[in-house]
Amino acid sequence: MKCGYIAILGATNAGKSTLLNTVAGRHAAIVSHKVQTTRFNIRAVKNIGKSQLIFIDTPGVFEAKNSFDRRMVSEAWTAMDSADAIVFLIDASKGLTPTFDRIVEKLKTLDKPISVALNKVDLVHKIKLLELAGKIFDAGIFEEVFMISALKNNGVEQMLNWAQTKLPTSPWVFKKNEATDLDLSTHLAELTREQVYGYLHKELPYMISVDTDEIETKGNLLVVSQTIYTTKPAHKQIIIGAKGEKLKTIGSKARASMESATGKKIHLELKVAVDSKWRE
Secondary structure, eight states: OEEEEEEEEEBTTSSHHHHHHHHHTSOOSOOOSSTTOOOSOEEEEEEETTEEEEEEEOOOBOOOOSHHHHHHHHHHHHHHHHOSEEEEEEEGGGOSOHHHHHHHHHHTTOOSOEEEEEEOGGGSOHHHHHHHHHHHHTTSOOSOEEEOBTTTTBSHHHHHHHHHTTOOBOOOSSOTTOOBOOOHHHHHHHHHHHHHHHHHTTTSOSOEEEEEEEEEEETTEEEEEEEEEESSHHHHHHHHOGGGHHHHHHHHHHHHHHHHHHSSEEEEEEEEEEOTTTTO
8 A cells, every 4th residue: 555645836827726626527616717725735546446645725825925825825835845746737828837946946945756747738739839848858857747637637647656765655645535635514614605705806806715604414415604804885885795796796707616526505694794814
């Protein structure tokens, strides 16, 4: 039996959460057009034969300007330190940004296997991809460069094969049918936060939070009560919308996502509150 942790590291919006969901084969992490959507490390499990690969989706690495941002970036660095291997995910369509150099300098201090996954390669000409791969190998710390599309699940298998060879001999951490370490309360809250971003991403700053206040089980029905927190009264009104129409739409989309994730019928009760200090 083998079991180990593989940290997925990268800049914001590189596709880390999409890759995690593809690996897990289910909706484990939320995906959004908003940058810095992932706020804490989320683990997804991939079992291959006698090997259990535990992938860690980390917040994007960026220049943190306040205590909230610094905590998110710290989560990414913590995942690197505790992982058995690291996959550095890069958005091939954006090339090598200054964040690449920052991350490479950090990775040079680690004594563990590291590979690069160039994501969204279907959007980039092959010659450009070869140039990027050459520059990446020039850093001198990467074992492999994989060309993948996390969204289309292309090239991911080769990356998994590499990661599997880096696992230590160890009992499995998760049961065979477990796909993520998120508890139900947090998972449902994240699914609602995803719908808020998806529906209002052009109108609303990303600084919102969702708490699951209560989950009541009634046979195959889950009654879920949640609160969406925002920092300003004006943002609260944006979320609610005229006559509550936007909140109804968010609730409808979130309920459908929850039913898909849990296999149960969901009755969702949503409210919106202002808490200017939640982010601290």
